Amino acid sequence: MMTEIVFYVLAAAAVLSGLLCITQKNPVPAALWLVSTMFSLAAIYVLFSAHFIAAMQVLVYAGAVMVLFLFVIMLLNLGRAESDVKRGPAVLVAVGLAAALVITLIVVGKTSLAGLAIELGKGQSAGSPDAVLPGGGAVTGAASFSNAIGAVAAPMFQVYLIPFEITSILLLAAAVGAVVLAKRKL
Amino acid sequence: MLLGPALVLSAILFVIGVVGVMIRRNAIILFMCVELMLNAVNLSFVAFATAHGFNGQVFVFFVMTVAAAEAAVGLAIILAIFRHTRSVDLKNMNLLQG
Numbered sequence: 001m002m003t004e005i006v007f008y009v010l011a012a013a014a015v016l017s018g019l020l021c022i023t024q025k026n027p028v029p030a031a032l033w034l035v036s037t038m039f040s041l042a043a044i045y046v047l048f049s050a051h052f053i054a055a056m057q058v059l060v061y062a063g064a065v066m067v068l069f070l071f072v073i074m075l076l077n078l079g080r081a082e083s084d085v086k087r088g089p090a091v092l093v094a095v096g097l098a099a100a101l102v103i104t105l106i107v108v109g110k111t112s113l114a115g116l117a118i119e120l121g122k123g124q125s126a127g128s129p130d131a132v133l134p135g136g137g138a139v140t141g142a143a144s145f146s147n148a149i150g151a152v153a154a155p156m157f158q159v160y161l162i163p164f165e166i167t168s169i170l171l172l173a174a175a176v177g178a179v180v181l182a183k184r185k186l
Numbered sequence: 187m188l189l190g191p192a193l194v195l196s197a198i199l200f201v202i203g204v205v206g207v208m209i210r211r212n213a214i215i216l217f218m219c220v221e222l223m224l225n226a227v228n229l230s231f232v233a234f235a236t237a238h239g240f241n242g243q244v245f246v247f248f249v250m251t252v253a254a255a256e257a258a259v260g261l262a263i264i265l266a267i268f269r270h271t272r273s274v275d276l277k278n279m280n281l282l283q284g
Binding site: 003004007008011014015018019020021024027030031034035037038042045047048049050052053056057060061064065068069073075076078084085086090091093094095097098101106129135147151152154155156159160163167170171172173175177178180181182184 | 188192194195197198199201202203204205206208209210211212214215217218220221222225228229232233235236239240241243244246247248250251252253254255256257258259261262263264265266268269272274275
C-alpha cells in the first residue's frame with residue numbers, strides 16, 4: 001500500500017513537471033522542470049527495484065544531458081524569449097492527440113487495464129505490492145535485492161556484449177561529430 | 187502491482203512530449219520534449235522488466251546512451267544553426283519550404 005501511495009505522488013510530480021516544462025516561455029526554467037521530471041522518474045525506478053537504472057538516470061540524464069542543455073542555453077544567451085507557442089493546425093493536432101489519450105485511458109478504464117497488466121506480466125503474483133520487487137515476479141537467477149547491479153550486468157556483458165561494444169563506437173562518433181559541427185573552423 | 191499505472195504514466199508523459207514538439211518553435215525546448223518522450227519509453231521498459239527479467243533494464247541503458255549521443259549531436263547542430271541565423275526559432279529555418 002505504501003508503495004502505491006509513493007508511486008502516485010511521484011507520478012503526479014512527474015506529470016506536473018512535464019506539463020510545466022512544455023509550457024515555460026523561457027528555456028532555463030523549462031530545463032529545470034525537465035530535471036524535476038527526471039528525478040521523479042528515477043525515484044519511480046527505485047520503486048521498481050531498478051537501482052542501477054535509477055542511478056544512471058540521475059547521473060546521465062539529470063546530470064550530464066541537462067548540464068549540456070543549460071550550457072548551450074547560456075552559450076547562446078537565450079533568456080527572456082518572447083512566446084514561441086505556435087498557432088494554427090499543429091495546435092489542433094496536438095489537442096486532438098491529448099484528447100485521444102484521455103479518451104483511451106477512460107475507455108480502457110481501471111478494470112481492463114488491470115487485466116492487461118496481468119496478461120502482460122504472466123507469472124507475477126497480482127494484487128500484492130511486493131510484486132514489483134524481484135522475487136515477487138518472474139525474475140529468477142541472479143536477481144536478488146542486494147545484487148541489483150550484478151543482475152543487470154550479467155545480460156549486458158553476456159547476451160548483449162556486441163551491442164554494448166557498438167554503443168561505445170556510437171558515443172565516439174557522437175563526440176567527434178559534435179566537435180566537428182560546433183567548431184567554427186577545423 | 188504497479189505495471190498498469192506505470193504504463194499509464196508512460197503514455198501520459200509520452201503524449202506531453204509529443205504535444206510539446208507540436209506546439210513549440212524553440213529548437214532547444216523541442217529537444218527537451220524529445221528527451222521527455224525517451225524517458226517515457228524508458229519507464230515502460232523498466233516496468234516490464236519487473237515481470238520479464240532484466241533484459242528491459244539493459245535496453246534502458248542502451249536508450250540512455252543513444253539519447254546522450256543524440257543530445258550532444260543535436261545541440262551541436264543547434265549551435266551551428268544559431269551561428270548561421272542568429273536564432274533558434276524554427277520559423278527561421280524554412281529553406282526547404284516550398
